[in-house]
Amino acid sequence: MDIQRKDVHNSETPVLCRACESRHRGVCGALTPDQLLQLSRHSTRRAVESGTELVGESLKTTSYSNIISGVVKLSKMMADGRQQIVGLQFAPDFLGRPFRSENGVSAEAATEVKVCSFPKAAIERMISEMPELEHKLFEQTLAELDEARDWMLTLGRKTAGEKVASFLLLIATHAFPDNESDSVTFDLPMSRTDIADFLGLTMETVSRQLTKLRKDDVIHILNNRHVSVPDLSRLSERAGS
Amino acid sequence: MDIQRKDVHNSETPVLCRACESRHRGVCGALTPDQLLQLSRHSTRRAVESGTELVGESLKTTSYSNIISGVVKLSKMMADGRQQIVGLQFAPDFLGRPFRSENGVSAEAATEVKVCSFPKAAIERMISEMPELEHKLFEQTLAELDEARDWMLTLGRKTAGEKVASFLLLIATHAFPDNESDSVTFDLPMSRTDIADFLGLTMETVSRQLTKLRKDDVIHILNNRHVSVPDLSRLSERAGS
DNA sequence: TGCCCGATTTGACGCGTATCAAAGACATCG
DNA sequence: CGATGTCTTTGATACGCGTCAAATCGGGCA
Numbered sequence: 001m002d003i004q005r006k007d008v009h010n011s012e013t014p015v016l017c018r019a020c021e022s023r024h025r026g027v028c029g030a031l032t033p034d035q036l037l038q039l040s041r042h043s044t045r046r047a048v049e050s051g052t053e054l055v056g057e058s059l060k061t062t063s064y065s066n067i068i069s070g071v072v073k074l075s076k077m078m079a080d081g082r083q084q085i086v087g088l089q090f091a092p093d094f095l096g097r098p099f100r101s102e103n104g105v106s107a108e109a110a111t112e113v114k115v116c117s118f119p120k121a122a123i124e125r126m127i128s129e130m131p132e133l134e135h136k137l138f139e140q141t142l143a144e145l146d147e148a149r150d151w152m153l154t155l156g157r158k159t160a161g162e163k164v165a166s167f168l169l170l171i172a173t174h175a176f177p178d179n180e181s182d183s184v185t186f187d188l189p190m191s192r193t194d195i196a197d198f199l200g201l202t203m204e205t206v207s208r209q210l211t212k213l214r215k216d217d218v219i220h221i222l223n224n225r226h227v228s229v230p231d232l233s234r235l236s237e238r239a240g241s
Numbered sequence: 242m243d244i245q246r247k248d249v250h251n252s253e254t255p256v257l258c259r260a261c262e263s264r265h266r267g268v269c270g271a272l273t274p275d276q277l278l279q280l281s282r283h284s285t286r287r288a289v290e291s292g293t294e295l296v297g298e299s300l301k302t303t304s305y306s307n308i309i310s311g312v313v314k315l316s317k318m319m320a321d322g323r324q325q326i327v328g329l330q331f332a333p334d335f336l337g338r339p340f341r342s343e344n345g346v347s348a349e350a351a352t353e354v355k356v357c358s359f360p361k362a363a364i365e366r367m368i369s370e371m372p373e374l375e376h377k378l379f380e381q382t383l384a385e386l387d388e389a390r391d392w393m394l395t396l397g398r399k400t401a402g403e404k405v406a407s408f409l410l411l412i413a414t415h416a417f418p419d420n421e422s423d424s425v426t427f428d429l430p431m432s433r434t435d436i437a438d439f440l441g442l443t444m445e446t447v448s449r450q451l452t453k454l455r456k457d458d459v460i461h462i463l464n465n466r467h468v469s470v471p472d473l474s475r476l477s478e479r480a481g482s
Numbered sequence: 483t484g485c486c487c488g489a490t491t492t493g494a495c496g497c498g499t500a501t502c503a504a505a506g507a508c509a510t511c512g
Numbered sequence: 513c514g515a516t517g518t519c520t521t522t523g524a525t526a527c528g529c530g531t532c533a534a535a536t537c538g539g540g541c542a
Contacts, residue, residue, distance in 0.1 A: 076393075086390040149346060
């Protein structure tokens with residue numbers, strides 16, 4: 001089972017509502033059936049391949065999207081090319097921030113991504129008419145802020161080994177939000193270079209730390225992407241706390 | 242002129258409204274005179290000294306505050322004591338997040354801080370009655386998220402020298418949001434240890450980098466706290482971008 | 483199947499920052 | 513005004529991670 005598959009719903013209806021209504025961070029739980037219908041008239045569903053830039057300067061300013069499946073990375077870059085991934089978004093997160101033109105974050109598909117997009121004007125009208133909807137977006141933003149701050153602790157204070165373990169734990173958690181057992185299997189949604197850019201490390205250091213976790217039998221890796229964690233608590237220990 | 246003084250308004254009226262109504266990130270611009278009056282009946286204004294914990298487990302859950310003056314640091318700590326400051330809040334920021342009990346961030350006065358507090362119940366009632374107010378809080382949260390992500394780039398990808406320059410720039414900017422000239426003078430709102438915890442460095446490294454900036458005449462420091470920057474653009478170069 | 487090319491791993495080495503320790507500055511209080 | 517304690521600076525050394533380079537892996541395609 002891979003991450004993408006995990007977050008796909010089996011409905012084929014190309015409307016925003018069906019894609020996300022039952023998910024906690026989705027934006028549509030706040031809408032009435034009528035409103036969903038209205039919104040879905042303007043929405044378009046599409047799949048983009050890994051590496052596609054979803055938000056640079058262009059797309060974001062004209063539309064918003066719900067992530068149906070896949071993983072999107074948000075990143076910042078310095079003038080000299082140094083890059084930092086500042087967040088990962090999983091289905092059913094909302095992509096594109098209201099009331100902002102742009103602040104220098106670019107969004108790129110980390111895996112193959114399916115999104116349901118609709119025009120900026122449509123969602124902004126609905127927001128102004130429906131406090132409920134704004135509340136939903138507010139909740140997601142608060143959750144993102146929490147995640148950003150958690151990650152600041154990781155970036156600023158953890159060792160390379162702890163960072164890599166934290167990353168694996170993050171992916172395991174998001175891929176299986178309600179996993180109860182102590183073991184998990186999943187696919188890494190991104191390359192070693194991306195992981196390094198997320199952790200503030202180099203590719204080589206990420207690789208070495210993964211090797212160390214493998215040698216210590218904390219994880220198993222197949223084909224560079226399939227990861228299985230036999231005991232989550234041992235991984236958690238490695239992550240610091 | 243020091244940072245605290247800068248953000249104090251000259252009104253002595255102990256109501257929330259007077260303290261923040263004209264500031265961009267204040268929460269009260271959205272309220273009508275009647276509502277301000279109503280709210281100010283429940284509000285209490287107080288000053289706390291540097292080092293006081295404003296939000297650990299206790300205070301935050303029962304009240305919200307507007308920062309009238311001073312600087313508040315938000316931090317996270319690992320089990321073994323490693324600490325990371327995940328944000329600084331200046332007047333007229335709002336302290337205490339709606340719809341959340343707590344997520345492990347503690348808030349501590351970095352300088353002497355004046356706050357205007359009011360009961361959780363009062364603000365939550367007003368929020369539910371006034372979309373405007375929620376919108377205002379949403380805007381602040383979005384701004385905090387931007388700042389958090391900017392700082393993630395600093396933590397993950399900048400060198401010690403760039404980090405320290407970025408910090409000075411941050412303080413200069415927040416102390417004088419609309420400074421036009423190329424030179425500024427301000428007081429550091431916190432100790433070297435705090436700065437280190439904000440930058441993901443050690444105290445010693447912060448000290449060495451400050452010394453280097455001083456030797457290169459990018460900044461001047463008096464009494465370990467008074468900083469003057471003759472040319473902001475030179476400091477900005479040191480910060481990376 | 484075998485070749486090719488990008489991604490990943492592994493190795494050797496250097497640098498930047500942490501660590502440990504001591505000296506110096508500054509504020510408080512007798 | 514000098515003693516005391518805390519914060520800051522400075523110095524010497526160690527080590528983790530970055531850098532550069534080469535080897536190996538894995539997937540795509542003929």
